[in-house]
Amino acid sequence: MSDYLIKATAFNHTVRAYAITSTETVNEACKRQDTWATASAALGRTITVAAMMGAMVKGEDKITVKVEGNGPIGAIIADSNAKGEVRGYVKNPHVDFDLNEKGKLDVRRAVGTEGTISVVKDLGMRDHFTGQVPIVSGEISEDFTYYFVNSEQVPSAVGAGVLVNPDLSILAAGGFIIQMMPGATEETISRLEKHIANIPPISTLIREGHSPEVILEKLLAGGDMNILEKMPIEFKCRCSRERISNAITGLGNEEIQSMIDEDKGAEATCHFCNEIYQFSAEELEQLKS
Numbered sequence: 001m002s003d004y005l006i007k008a009t010a011f012n013h014t015v016r017a018y019a020i021t022s023t024e025t026v027n028e029a030c031k032r033q034d035t036w037a038t039a040s041a042a043l044g045r046t047i048t049v050a051a052m053m054g055a056m057v058k059g060e061d062k063i064t065v066k067v068e069g070n071g072p073i074g075a076i077i078a079d080s081n082a083k084g085e086v087r088g089y090v091k092n093p094h095v096d097f098d099l100n101e102k103g104k105l106d107v108r109r110a111v112g113t114e115g116t117i118s119v120v121k122d123l124g125m126r127d128h129f130t131g132q133v134p135i136v137s138g139e140i141s142e143d144f145t146y147y148f149v150n151s152e153q154v155p156s157a158v159g160a161g162v163l164v165n166p167d168l169s170i171l172a173a174g175g176f177i178i179q180m181m182p183g184a185t186e187e188t189i190s191r192l193e194k195h196i197a198n199i200p201p202i203s204t205l206i207r208e209g210h211s212p213e214v215i216l217e218k219l220l221a222g223g224d225m226n227i228l229e230k231m232p233i234e235f236k237c238r239c240s241r242e243r244i245s246n247a248i249t250g251l252g253n254e255e256i257q258s259m260i261d262e263d264k265g266a267e268a269t270c271h272f273c274n275e276i277y278q279f280s281a282e283e284l285e286q287l288k289s
Contacts, residue, residue, distance in 0.1 A: 002024065002232060002234075003020070003021050003022050003023060003024050003025045003232065003233040003234065004020070004021060004084075004212065004230055004231060004232050004233055005018060005019070005020040005021075005051065005052060005055055005084065005212065005230070005231050005233050006018070006019055006020075006212045006213060006216065006227055006229065006230050006231075007055060007227070007228045007229045007231075008216055008220070008225050008226060008227045008228055009225075009226050009228060010220040010223030010224060010225045010226065011184065011185075011188045011220075011223040011224070012183075012224070013181065013183075013226075014180070014181050014182070014183040014184040014185070014188060015178065015179065015180060015181060015184060015188065015192065015220065015223060016178075016179045016181055017176065017177070017178050017179070017216050017219065017220060017225075018052045018055060018056075018176060018177045019174070019175070019176045019212035019213070019215045019216045019219075020048060020051055020052055020174055020175050020176070020212055020233060021173070021174045021206055021211070021212055021233075022044070022047065022048045022051060022173045022174055022175065022233055023170055023171075023172050023173045023174070023206065024170075024234075024235075025047065025048075025051065025086060025173070025233055025234055025235045026040070026043070026044035026047055026048065026162060026170045026173040027169055027170035027173075028235035029043060029044070029047055029087065029088050029089075029235050030043060030044065030168070030170060031169075032235075032272075032273050032274050033089055033090060033093045033274070034093050034094070035090060035093040035094075035168070036093065036094050036095060036096035036168065037096050037105055037164040037168060038073075038095055038096045038097050038105045038106055038107060038109075038110045039073055039090055039092070039093050039094065039095045039096065039110060040162060040164050040168065040170065041105040041107050041110075041162040041164060042067075042073055042076060042090065042107045042110050042111055042140065043076055043078075043088055043089070043090045043093075044160075044162035044170065044173045045107065045140035045141065045160040045161065045162055045175070046065065046067055046076045046078050046088060046140055046160075047078045047086055047087075047088040047235075048160040048162070048173055048174065048175040049065070049078075049140065049141070049144050049158060049160050049175060049177070050063060050065045050078035050079065050080045050086055050088065051080050051084070051086040051233050052175060052176075052177050053065065053080060053119070053177075054080025054081050054082060054083075054084070054085075054086060055082065055084070055229075055231060057081070057082050057121065058082050059082060060081070060082075061081065061082055061121065061122060062079060062080070062081045062121075062122040063079060063080050063081070063119065063120070063121055063122075064077065064078070064079040064119070064120045064122070065077070065078050065079070065117065065118070065119050065120075066116075066117070066118045066119075066120075067111060067115075067117050067135070067140065067143070068115045068116055068117075068118070069111040069112030069113070069114065069115035069135050069138055070112035070113070070114045070115050071095075071108075071109060071110050071111045071112030071113075071138065072092060072095050072110060072112075073090055073091065073092050073095045073110040073111055073112075074090065074091030074092045075090070075091045076088065076089075076090045076091075076111070077089055077090075077271075083231075084231045084232050084233045084234060085234060085235075085236040085238075086233065086234075086235060086236070087235055087236060087237050087238075087272040087273065088272065089271045089272050095110050097109055097110065105162075105164065107138065107139055107140060108137060108138035108139050109138075110138075111135070111138040111139075111140070112135065112138055113135060113136075113137065113138045114134075114135060115134070115135045116132050116133065116134055116135060117132065117133055117134075117135060117143050117144065117146075117147050118130065118131070118132045119131045119132075119147065119151065131147065131151030131152065132151070133146055133147045133150050133151050134146075140160055141158045141159050141160050141161075141175075142158075144156075144158040144160075144177075145157060145158045148177075148179065154179050154180070155179070155180040155184075155189075156177060156178065156179045156180070157176075157177070157178045157192070157193075157196050158175070158176070158177050159175055159176045159177075159196070159199075159202045160173075160174070160175035160202065161173065161174065161175065161201050161202040161203030161204070161206070162203055163203045163204075163206075163207055171203075171207060172203045172204075172206040172207035173203060173206065174202050174203065174205070174206040174212070174215070175202055176202060176212075176215060176216065176219060178192060178196065178219060178220075188223070191222065191223075192219070192220070192223075195218065195219050195220070195221060196219060199215075199218055199219060202215065205218075213227065237270060237272045237273035237275070239270040239272065239273060239275055239277075241277055244268045244277045244279075245279075245287060247268075248266065248268075248279065248284070248287050249287045249288075249289065253288045253289060256284050256287060256288050257288070259284055260281045260284050260285065264280075264281050265278065265279055265280050265281050265283075265284065266278070266279045266284055267279070
């Protein structure tokens with residue numbers, strides 16, 4: 001089943017909800033990053049949340065999220081857009097630990113419990129919206145829950161999970177975001193809190209074959225769910241030879257000449273997809289203005 005996301009409302013439009021299956025997308029990102037199991041879980045959760053946040057914007061708008069804790073994994077960066085395209089990378093992909101006391105991948109230890117989560121929204125205007133909050137757990141889901149409440153003032157519940165196979169491929173990945181809109185009653189909030197507390201881990205539901213629709217039906221039970229949109233999700237990098245060429249041109253003639261004299265060319269690697277772009281001395285000469 002190809003990855004996709006659904007948007008829905010419930011409880012007389014006082015609750016907004018998103019659910020996603022992201023197994024193939026996360027697998028592609030982790031394969032390109034050569035992540036070990038715990039790093040895969042951390043990167044996969046971040047990409048999953050970023051993809052859902054991308055579905056909250058419109059047109060050509062973009063979202064970039066950065067999780068920067070004090071753990072050995074270093075920074076995790078993911079960006080997404082309203083078209084369902086998402087990519088991500090982690091600074092130190094070769095991080096793994098024994099399972100934690102709950103028998104799960106120890107994402108908290110990899111990410112760290114101190115640091116920040118930053119969200120930059122490129123809404124096509126001169127100034128970007130930037131929100132930043134401290135990391136509260138290092139588990140990713142709880143950290144983004146805290147972000148929505150404290151940076152965007154939207155009471156939310158975020159869940160994201162990743163299961164990793166012994167061969168380091170991704171067995172299952174997915175997530176949900178439930179948000180309270182103006183007019184949500186205390187009864188509605190209480191009901192949702194109970195459903196969220198009792199639902200099995202999201203990655204387990206994905207592994208068992210439950211669709212995003214079924215997952216939201218479980219979370220929003222009794223809320224008269226109304227599906228607004230279904231959109232495909234995929235890993236897609238926006239790097240290109242042209243973009244790298246423009247970046248090299250921006251370095252100026254003196255720096256380009258230094259590359260020609262010292263290295264007889266240049267090589268650039270995209271952080272997100274690890275695509276390698278090579279430029280000969282002759283090609284660099286042509287990039288000088």
